Amino acid sequence: MRFLYYNRGFFKKLLFLINLFNSLLILICGILNYYYHPIFSTFSFLTFLFPIIYLINICFLVYWLIKIDIRVLLPIIVLTLLFYNSFYFYKIGNTDTNNKEGFHIMSFNARLFNHYKWIKNDNIPLNTKEFLSNNKPDLLALQEYHVDYQYLLENFKNKHIHLSGNNVGQSIHTDYQIYNKGIVEFDNSINNAIFVDLVIKKDTIRVYNAHFESFKVDLLNLKADLISFKKVVNKIKLAYIAQKEQSNTLINHIVKSPYKVILAIDLNNTQHSFVYKEIKNKLSDVFELKGYGFGSTYDFKFMPIRIDYIFISHSISPKYFETYNQKLSDHKPISAFLDI
Numbered sequence: 192m193r194f195l196y197y198n199r200g201f202f203k204k205l206l207f208l209i210n211l212f213n214s215l216l217i218l219i220c221g222i223l224n225y226y227y228h229p230i231f232s233t234f235s236f237l238t239f240l241f242p243i244i245y246l247i248n249i250c251f252l253v254y255w256l257i258k259i260d261i262r263v264l265l266p267i268i269v270l271t272l273l274f275y276n277s278f279y280f281y282k283i284g285n286t287d288t289n290n291k292e293g294f295h296i297m298s299f300n301a302r303l304f305n306h307y308k309w310i311k312n313d314n315i316p317l318n319t320k321e322f323l324s325n326n327k328p329d330l331l332a333l334q335e336y337h338v339d340y341q342y343l344l345e346n347f348k349n350k351h352i353h354l355s356g357n358n359v360g361q362s363i364h365t366d367y368q369i370y371n372k373g374i375v376e377f378d379n380s381i382n383n384a385i386f387v388d389l390v391i392k393k394d395t396i397r398v399y400n401a402h403f404e405s406f407k408v409d410l411l412n413l414k415a416d417l418i419s420f421k422k423v424v425n426k427i428k429l430a431y432i433a434q435k436e437q438s439n440t441l442i443n444h445i446v447k448s449p450y451k452v453i454l455a456i457d458l459n460n461t462q463h464s465f466v467y468k469e470i471k472n473k474l475s476d477v478f479e480l481k482g483y484g485f486g487s488t489y490d491f492k493f494m495p496i497r498i499d500y501i502f503i504s505h506s507i508s509p510k511y512f513e514t515y516n517q518k519l520s521d522h523k524p525i526s527a528f529l530d531i
Contacts, residue, residue, distance in 0.1 A: 207262050210251045214269050216244050220463055221272070227465045232431040233424055236406070238463040242494045245273070282482050290481075290511040293530045294391055296398070297328035298455035298501055300522035303337040303359060310518065316340055319519050326515075328526060329365060330389075332400035332455035335520075336362040355381040361400050363387050370395070375444050377437045380404060384441055388450060391531045397448045401441055401456040403466070404433035434459065438466040442473055453529070454502040457522065462497055474502035475509070477527040482512040490521045501527045 219234055220241050237244070248266050255263030305315035312318075320343040323331065331347065338358040344350070347364035351372040354360035363372075363385060371388035384401035407426050445452055454474060460466055462476070478486050478500065487495030499522055503509060508530040515524045 203258075203260070203262075206251070206254070207265075210248075210262070210265055213244060213247050213251065214265060217241075217248065217269055217273070220244065223465060224463050224468055225465070227435055229428070229432055232428040235431040235464070236427050238461050239496060240494075241461065241463045281485055282478065287511075291513075291528050293510050293528045294396075295327070295329045295526060295528050296332065296453060296455060296501060297323075297326065297330070297524055297526040298332045298334075298400070298457075298499060299524040300334040300402070300457045300499060300520060301337070301340075302335050302520040302522065304340040304343065305520070306337050306339065309521070312518075315519055316343055319343060322515075322517055322519065322524070326526070329367065330398060331364040332398070333362045333364070334400065334402040334457040334522075336360055351385055351387050353383065353385045355383060361385045361402055363398065363400050365389065367391065375399075375401070375441055377404075377433075377440055380433060380437065382437065384444075384456075386444075394531055395450045396531060397450045397452050399441070399445065399452065399454045399456070401454065403437050403457065403459045404430045405459045406430040430459070434464075434466045438469045442469060445473060451504040451507055451531070452502075453504075453507070454500075456502070457499050459498055467500075470500075470502055475505055475507075477501045477503055477509045477512045477529075478514075478525075480512070481509045481527070482514070484514070486514055488514060488523045488525060490518075490523075499523070499525055501525060503527070503529060507531055 216237060220237050223231055223235055223238055248269055252263060252266035252270065255266065301319065302309065304319060305312070323343070324346065331344070336352065336359065338352070338354060344364050348366045349369045350362060350364045351369060352360065352362040353374050361383065365387070367389040369387045369389065373386050375384040375386065377383050382402050382404055384399050386397055386399045388395055388397050407430065445454065452474065454470070458467060478497070485495035486497045488499035489496040501512070509527060510530055511528040513526050515526070517524060
């Protein structure tokens with residue numbers, strides 16, 4: 192009996208140590224969300240794992256509650272801090288489709304319209320055209336556009352396309368007249384942002400379409416060896432630093448806009464990242480205001496990941512946000528209905 196008693200005591204101590212380590216990971220996520228320094232780059236991948244880390248903390252909360260143990264205070268304190276700092280990964284929001292009115296913008300990383308057959312479906316281009324015809328956005332912002340598929344977008348009267356090489360780039364398509372357009376180049380990168388100025392209800396609006404640096408890590412095919420690990424860490428460091436520089440460049444351009452702003456972006460990072468926080472300090476995240484559910488936009492089997500966003504100036508009123516569960520790319524299309 193004494194042996195079992197000591198074993199139970201050891202087990203609880205071990206669990207509490209794991210709980211402490213989990214809490215430390217959450218603290219690191221909080222630091223990554225609010226502070227930037229190249230020294231943090233190695234740990235930046237933790238923001239992608241936040242849902243798992245959060246769920247583990249919930250499990251510890253339930254366990255300590257069942258055991259009526261004072262150690263329940265640790266997960267309670269952590270959850271309180273997360274709530275206070277708006278750390279979330281599930282949103283309870285408005286699902287009333289009657290709010291689908293106003294200016295309709297859609298953003299979508301098309302992944303070159305499946306040009307290299309990543310998805311084993313030859314009908315992806317035609318399915319994409321059908322999807323767009325059914326949903327009829329007033330403006331479509333495409334990341335990873337491929338010029339060979341411009342016929343899919345022939346229903347739009349006007350366009351702004353910028354190719355970064357090999358017939359690939361960003362594009363904006365709309366029936367609204369484009370009065371001005373431009374490009375925001377990012378240093379030492381094929382990624383960039385483009386923008387157009389439109390008149391909507393006698394009000395000029397600047398719409399950006401941006402694509403930030405990818406971590407270029409294939410999570411499904413990682414090899415468990417030291418050389419592969421070092422390569423992954425180096426990729427994460429480079430992307431972390433590049434994304435910060437790109438956010439600086441884009442934000443500096445946005446704050447100089449003489450007009451209200453809408454930003455469609457493949458951020459290649461989550462809402463728990465520093466670059467997200469930087470943009471959100473200047474603009475509103477429409478999903479946060481009108482979205483619901485996990486809002487996952489990237490096709491990753493193991494957990495929901497939201498890396499695609501529509502941001503708006505604070506003076507623009509969002510009506511509705513939707514994430515489409517369509518298998519047309521490794522990203523899901525998203526759209527917002529706005530009162531401008």
